[in-house]
Amino acid sequence: MFLSSLLSVFTGAGLLAAVPFTVTVKSAGYSARSDGETVTVTQVVKKGIADKAGLQTGMTLLRISMPMRGFTSRTPLPQLNEADLQDALTPQPGEYLELNVASKDPKKKGPPSVFLQSREPVPDNPFPIVPIPKEQLSRLTSQQMNLYFVRLAQSANEARNQPVLKTEQETTAHVVKGRLEGVDGGGYTTLQVHPRLILEADCHSALEKVELSSDAGFKALTLRPAATDRTAERFVLDLPLWKTQDVVQGCTSARTALERTLRVRLSCQGKPALERDVPVKLTVSCSDTLPETLSYARKVLFLREPYEVLVGDKEPLTVDVWLERIIPRPTEAALVELDAGGKVLKRVMALPIPADPRERQTLQAPLDTTSARTLRLAVEARFADGSNWVGAPETREIRTQEQVDALTRQVVEGRAKMDAFEKRFAAKFADPCKDLPATMKWLQAQTDLEYASAEEDGHSFSYKVKGALAPLVFSCHAWK
Secondary structure, three states: OHHHHHOOOOOOOOOOOOOOEEEEEOOOOEEEEEOOOOEEEEEEOOOOHHHHHOOOOOOEEEEEEEOOOHHHHHOOHHHOOHHHHHHHOOOOOOOEEEEEEEOOOOOOOOOOEEEEEOOOOOOOOOOOOOOOOHHHHOOOOHHHHHHHHHHHHHHHHHHHOOOEEEEEOOEEEEEEOOEEEEEEOEEEOOOEEEEEEEEEEEOOOOEEEEEEEOOOOOOOEEEOOOOOOOOEEEEEEEOOOEEHHHHHHHHHHOOOEEEEEEEEEEEEOOOOOEEEEEEEEEEEEEEOOOOHHHHOOOOOEEEOOOOOEEOOOOOOEEEEEOHHHOOOOOOEEEEEEEOOOOOEEEEEEEOOOOOOOOOOEEEEEOOOOOOOEEEEEEEEEEOOOOOEEEOOOEEEEEEOHHHHHHHHHHHHHHHHHHHHHHHHHHHHOOOOOOOHHHHHHHHHOOOOEEEEEEOOOOOEEEEEEOOOOOOEEEEHHHHO
16 A cells, blocks of 8 residues: 555646545545545444544544645645545554544534554565655655655665676777788787677675676686685686687678677675676778787897807896787797797797786896807797797897907998098088088999988988998988
């Protein structure tokens, strides 16, 4: 009765009844008739609530003293429509309804008020849906209003403590001249493309697990927080969702927008599981060049000291390795030596897979310095799908002392030639930019230069002396 009265759609108070009507309050055991001028009790069930309270047939219901409700305070009882009168004369759960009455016999003095109390208890949750419409709010009693605001606060608190699952994902695969050369927002192997998906789970209670599933070909995955008392966790996942060959073929079949759906289930202690379908999208870019930002993305090896290596040296080579740049994370990694064609000659040393892949590793690599050569070192990674990848090589020259001496002589001789030419050039031109065409004609006629050239706009020119290690570049703006 309580809920039905709150959730009813009312036509409004204050309207005069067009024709007489009777309402029956079954819960209290009585009926009353309204003719627009008076409201009269027409029936009282023996031993019912109304009968025990002293309500009698023929009594006139004058007004309602309590509970205070907006629509009964503003409008006299006889002017209430049928729905409003029904609601007004019904005792609310847990409250008394005080009816001011007049006896059916004016000469007899009866009790001025009758108190009715519903047998219905106050529901555990009288407001399962909040907020309620404004017109329903105006019909609440003071007690109901208190319960309502308590429920509003409880609902707001529940909303704040509901499990939250946020996702972030944007991946582009770059196919260059028919080969997959880079992935922005994820990674790849020769067999599979791994878009990166970031899941942010917040339980506001102990986080138990996050489960991922999908259609055929995807191995279900269960994620757990780093500690059992964690309420929130950020998971960074590189998921094998597409075959590399299918992505590459997208450039020939015009399927450059791929999508798969993952079912994510978040389990929190003491709360219903939150389930959501998460779309994972892959854009395929087909071009002839790889963006510069990606061409550097898988540079994972950096060679440091010593920068000069002689045959027979025993000092190891310091190397920095950034395995975080290899996506997906490899199961094994090694420092290897390559031949001039990029083939692996030998394994120099195994590289540890750190617990935190974001850490840079600085390692000491043993060098084979028994012979002079160009040493080409690279990182080889093996992945869970059975494929492997070899990064671009970094080089060190291993020279004999005779080769070093010859290079030193070459540098000294080259410097001497450059100094001699600069003196002759300075003596010839006080301002070489004053008549740049004439300067260039003279420079290009000199037999001890490898080349001489000038920018078309005349802002600069350059030349290289034969035997010198580098060219000289002149800015005419700086000269002036």
